[in-house]
Amino acid sequence: MRTYTTPDxxxxxxxxxxxxxxxxxxxxxxxxxxxxxxxFHKGETLAKQGxxxxxxxxxxxxxxxxxxxxxxxxNYNISLVKGGEFLGLSxxxxxxxxxxxxxxxxxxxxCLIEKDAVASLAKLNxxxxxxxxxxxxxxxxxxxxxxxxxxxxxxxxxxxxxLLYLDAVQxxxxxxFVNLSRKDISDFAGVSTExxxxxxxxxxxxxxxxxxxxxxxxxxxxxxxxxxxxx
Amino acid sequence: MRTYTTPDxxxxxxxxxxxxxxxxxxxxxxxxxxxxxxxFHKGETLAKQGxxxxxxxxxxxxxxxxxxxxxxxxNYNISLVKGGEFLGLSxxxxxxxxxxxxxxxxxxxxCLIEKDAVASLAKLNxxxxxxxxxxxxxxxxxxxxxxxxxxxxxxxxxxxxxLLYLDAVQxxxxxxFVNLSRKDISDFAGVSTExxxxxxxxxxxxxxxxxxxxxxxxxxxxxxxxxxxxx
DNA sequence: CGCGAGCTTGACGTTGTTCAACTAGAGTGG
DNA sequence: CCACTCTAGTTGAACAACGTCAAGCTCGCG
Numbered sequence: 001m002r003t004y005t006t007p008d009x010x011x012x013x014x015x016x017x018x019x020x021x022x023x024x025x026x027x028x029x030x031x032x033x034x035x036x037x038x039x040f041h042k043g044e045t046l047a048k049q050g051x052x053x054x055x056x057x058x059x060x061x062x063x064x065x066x067x068x069x070x071x072x073x074x075n076y077n078i079s080l081v082k083g084g085e086f087l088g089l090s091x092x093x094x095x096x097x098x099x100x101x102x103x104x105x106x107x108x109x110x111c112l113i114e115k116d117a118v119a120s121l122a123k124l125n126x127x128x129x130x131x132x133x134x135x136x137x138x139x140x141x142x143x144x145x146x147x148x149x150x151x152x153x154x155x156x157x158x159x160x161x162x163l164l165y166l167d168a169v170q171x172x173x174x175x176x177f178v179n180l181s182r183k184d185i186s187d188f189a190g191v192s193t194e195x196x197x198x199x200x201x202x203x204x205x206x207x208x209x210x211x212x213x214x215x216x217x218x219x220x221x222x223x224x225x226x227x228x229x230x231x
Numbered sequence: 232m233r234t235y236t237t238p239d240x241x242x243x244x245x246x247x248x249x250x251x252x253x254x255x256x257x258x259x260x261x262x263x264x265x266x267x268x269x270x271f272h273k274g275e276t277l278a279k280q281g282x283x284x285x286x287x288x289x290x291x292x293x294x295x296x297x298x299x300x301x302x303x304x305x306n307y308n309i310s311l312v313k314g315g316e317f318l319g320l321s322x323x324x325x326x327x328x329x330x331x332x333x334x335x336x337x338x339x340x341x342c343l344i345e346k347d348a349v350a351s352l353a354k355l356n357x358x359x360x361x362x363x364x365x366x367x368x369x370x371x372x373x374x375x376x377x378x379x380x381x382x383x384x385x386x387x388x389x390x391x392x393x394l395l396y397l398d399a400v401q402x403x404x405x406x407x408f409v410n411l412s413r414k415d416i417s418d419f420a421g422v423s424t425e426x427x428x429x430x431x432x433x434x435x436x437x438x439x440x441x442x443x444x445x446x447x448x449x450x451x452x453x454x455x456x457x458x459x460x461x462x
Numbered sequence: 463c464g465c466g467a468g469c470t471t472g473a474c475g476t477t478g479t480t481c482a483a484c485t486a487g488a489g490t491g492g
Numbered sequence: 493c494c495a496c497t498c499t500a501g502t503t504g505a506a507c508a509a510c511g512t513c514a515a516g517c518t519c520g521c522g
């Protein structure tokens with residue numbers, strides 16, 4: 001984990017992002033003076049569930065996984081984390097611990113922003129606050145659908161969902177599958193590693209996907225969506 | 232479902248709530264002119280998952296359940312809904328459908344506020360926006376812990392959790408258990424009705440709770456928390 | 463060349479759902 | 493006032509889904 005000491009190091013990529021668009025000059029300087037840029041390497045922890053969150057992270061680039069910790073052998077992966085997203089916003093607005101953990105799946109570049117600065121920005125600038133609310137709204141919806149998957153679907157449907165989600169992110173231009181182990185994928189589907197492997201083999205046997213080393217190619221989107229729908 | 236046509240009908244209880252504290256006079260009038268008060272009876276639907284959400288609901292009084300729909304025989308209850316809470320905020324800030332359903336468990340009095348009015352308020356008034364963000368933050372944390380329960384605990388632990396949660400709300404002064412069926416309770420624990428009944432009987436046999444008609448009294452909080460912790 | 467981590471496979475056990483039958487109380491109509 | 497029905501609750505037995513375990517495999521790396 002390499003730290004840039006000069007705040008301006010992350011001015012260019014960081015403050016360019018859409019949510020920082022409508023800041024007033026003094027707000028920009030507030031943001032600029034309260035942050036520092038950090039590079040995380042694969043496997044490093046960006047946020048630890050339950051730990052005190054001293055700052056909000058704004059991801060510039062790279063790929064991570066956001067997950068709920070389980071016992072030693074199992075987590076549940078909520079979502080991928082990629083450029084343009086905030087981590088640990090809740091630190092700035094209430095609880096001061098992270099409700100989830102985040103680990104880098106590839107090299108991740110992020111801006112750390114002091115949580116008080118984010119809270120101030122939200123109070124000063126309604127548009128910024130509105131953008132934060134929109135983000136919360138979208139992530140809440142994601143959490144509700146995650147709960148829906150967990151309660152309503154069984155292995156087949158959950159695995160189909162996971163593959164469709166991961167594939168969609170990959171189509172946005174991020175290399176995804178090559179950065180994931182079988183265990184990562186099983187944690188996205190919420191099944192054991194062994195079950196995940198068997199499911200993948202079955203999908204391949206049925207011609208729905210193609211397993212090429214670590215990479216996975218979806219051959220039959222329609223059929224997978226059908227499986228997802230049926231649960 | 233009785234509707235009050237005069238907006239002022241819900242001025243007194245509605246605009247008294249903490250989140251409306253710091254509104255400016257013109258903002259108050261904006262809020263006042265964009266709302267109407269409604270009374271829902273037991274069993275009626277306040278919000279329907281997937282349906283278009285035309286307005287945000289602010290609950291004045293009563294008890295409801297917020298849940299994710301499953302197949303015909305099963306839902307998953309996320310939380311109780313009680314006075315002072317917003318429903319369907321996401322309508323105002325992004326997606327225009329409800330991500331969950333809400334049904335009245337007792338008679339519920341609520342203010343319906345036009346979603347555009349809520350969005351405007353959030354943009355005009357940073358403090359109001361901040362309060363909305365705090366609410367989102369808390370509810371997000373709840374969703375993360377819900378996911379954690381679903382993935383990490385089995386029946387015993389989930390039922391203990393459900394009882395501790397319901398009991399905590401009851402201790403805030405709301406009659407809870409008498410308004411819940413066995414199916415409601417099982418949907419909070421995320422198990423089948425039959426399993427829930429067997430679990431409750433077991434807990435009673437072990438002296439942890441006392442089943443008195445519909446009411447449930449927790450006798451051994453410590454022990455239940457222990458069961459919850461162990462999963 | 464050998465070691466270890468991740469991957470794969472099949473046999474087995476546990477958990478929790480489903481099903482079917484039975485009970486109790488609450489309303490309904492004769 | 494009594495059948496009659498309907499719903500919610502209860503019980504145990506059979507069954508399915510899925511995790512766990514144990515063993516073997518593969519590949520990259522020291």
